[in-house]
Every structure is written in C-alpha cells, then in structure tokens.
Amino acid sequence: MIISVSHQKGGVGKSTLAYNIAVELSKLYPVEVVDLDVQQTLTACNVIRSKFGQNKLTIHSFEENKDFIKYLNNDSDERITVIDTGGFDSGLNRVAIYASDFILTPVSTEFLEIIGLEKYKKILKEVSQKVGRDIKTHVVLNKIHHSQQNFEDISEFINTASDQFELLTSVIRRRSDFSISLGHGFSVCEFDDASDSSFEIKTLINEIIQKLDLDIEPYKLKRKRKK
Numbered sequence: 001m002i003i004s005v006s007h008q009k010g011g012v013g014k015s016t017l018a019y020n021i022a023v024e025l026s027k028l029y030p031v032e033v034v035d036l037d038v039q040q041t042l043t044a045c046n047v048i049r050s051k052f053g054q055n056k057l058t059i060h061s062f063e064e065n066k067d068f069i070k071y072l073n074n075d076s077d078e079r080i081t082v083i084d085t086g087g088f089d090s091g092l093n094r095v096a097i098y099a100s101d102f103i104l105t106p107v108s109t110e111f112l113e114i115i116g117l118e119k120y121k122k123i124l125k126e127v128s129q130k131v132g133r134d135i136k137t138h139v140v141l142n143k144i145h146h147s148q149q150n151f152e153d154i155s156e157f158i159n160t161a162s163d164q165f166e167l168l169t170s171v172i173r174r175r176s177d178f179s180i181s182l183g184h185g186f187s188v189c190e191f192d193d194a195s196d197s198s199f200e201i202k203t204l205i206n207e208i209i210q211k212l213d214l215d216i217e218p219y220k221l222k223r224k225r226k227k
C-alpha cells in the first residue's frame with residue numbers, strides 16, 4: 001500500500017504532513033517511509049527522533065528510478081509506504097505518482113498556492129496519459145488561518161477545477177506546534193496528544209483509512225476541536 005504526499009510546488013507542507021502521517025500510522029500498522037525530498041527533511045527528523053528516545057522509522061532514499069521501481073515492485077498489503085516527494089517535477093516524483101494507491105496534495109487557501117494546482121494538474125494528466133488510467137489526488141487544506149471557517153468556495157473551486165482533484169474534508173490549521181514538534185523529531189500527537197493539531201492529524205489519518213478502505217481500526221476521537 002503506497003501513500004504519496006505530492007505537489008510540485010515547494011513549501012506547501014508535504015514533509016510536515018508526511019512525517020506526521022508516517023509516525024502516527026506506524027502506531028496502527030507497519031509503515032516504511034521513502035524520502036524523495038532533496039533536503040532529506042524526514043531523514044533528518046528521524047535522526048533527531050531517535051536522539052529524543054523515540055523509535056526510529058524505517059526510511060529509504062533513492063536516486064535512480066530503477067532502484068525506486070524495484071522497491072515499489074515489492075510493495076505489499078502487509079505494510080504502508082509513505083512517500084515524501086520533493087517540491088519539484090522529476091522522474092522519481094512521477095514514479096511515486098503512478099505507483100501510489102493514494103496521493104495527498106497539501107495546499108493552503110492562498111491564491112498563489114491554488115494557482116500552483118494548475119501546474120500539478122498538468123503533471124497528473126501527463127502521467128495519467130503515460131500509464132493509461134486516470135490518476136487523481138486528494139487535496140488537503142493545510143496552514144489554514146484559524147479565522148477561516150467557510151470552505152465552500154474553495155471546495156467548489158478545487159472539486160470542479162479537474163476530475164483529478166478531490167478535496168478532503170479534513171482541514172489542517174496553521175499552528176506553531178507543527179514546526180516545533182518536527183524540530184524534536186516528534187509528531188504533533190507525540191508532542192501534545194491533547195492539542196488541536198493532534199486532533200487534526202488523526203482526523204486526516206482516519207479519512208485516509210476510510211478512503212482506502214483499509215482494515216485498520218481508526219483513531220477514536222472524542223475530543224471536541226476548539227474553534
């Protein structure tokens with residue numbers, strides 16, 4: 001089972017979300033990570049993580065398409081591979097797109113980020129044409145200001161912009177604990193399980209589990225999120 005966090009645009013929160021999803025999913029199911037980000041953000045966070053006494057994630061990196069494809073060919077339902085792609089268009093990132101069972105694309109509601117989806121749409125179309133099937137991505141709103149409560153317009157825009165986009169209902173707010181926790185190699189849930197960010201990440205994971213129809217017990221979320 002392969003989940004990629006993918007967008008050719010930089011700085012949208014791919015590594016942040018990939019890390020949080022990988023760490024928290026690994027508590028429910030065997031997880032491996034592929035770090036395609038040239039900055040090797042997840043690999044660095046994993047080193048810090050072990051220094052702070054947390055269990056290390058299994059992380060792979062690849063430079064050649066053939067090595068990456070060989071790894072992907074050994075994919076199994078017994079584990080979930082979370083791929084953090086780089087914020088650019090490349091052969092490796094395109095392989096991740098076509099090999100994925102689920103693609104997650106973070107965007108904020110900033111105008112320039114929404115415009116960035118146009119370029120990504122072209123990449124998805126080209127890869128779809130090459131492999132002869134329609135590849136779609138699940139867009140998740142990330143870094144959203146706490147004052148923004150209405151997502152009707154953005155939802156309509158994204159869902160009608162292309163058949164290749166489906167907006168998830170989960171919304172991840174802009175919160176400082178995302179960068180603070182990453183600095184310790186922790187997920188936001190490990191940093192403070194009672195936090196709003198923890199609630200949001202677990203809600204997102206539950207939505208992914210449900211969309212993929214995975215045989216995994218979702219997180220029980222009793223906490224009421226603060227507005």
Ligand SMILES: Nc1ncnc2c1ncn2[C@@H]1O[C@H](COP(=O)(O)OP(=O)(O)OP(=O)(O)O)[C@@H](O)[C@H]1O
Nearest residue numbers: 010011012013014015016087143173174175178179
């Ligand atoms: N929900 C959030 N709240 C606050 N800050 C966030 C959130 N998500 C990401 N960030 C911050 O945004 C910045 C970019 O995030 P990140 O490195 O995860 O993006 P990226 O898409 O992986 O970038 P690149 O394309 O360069 O790999 C970081 O400083 C990160 O801490």
Ligand SMILES: [Mg+2]
Nearest residue numbers: 014015037041
């Ligand atoms: Mg990154």
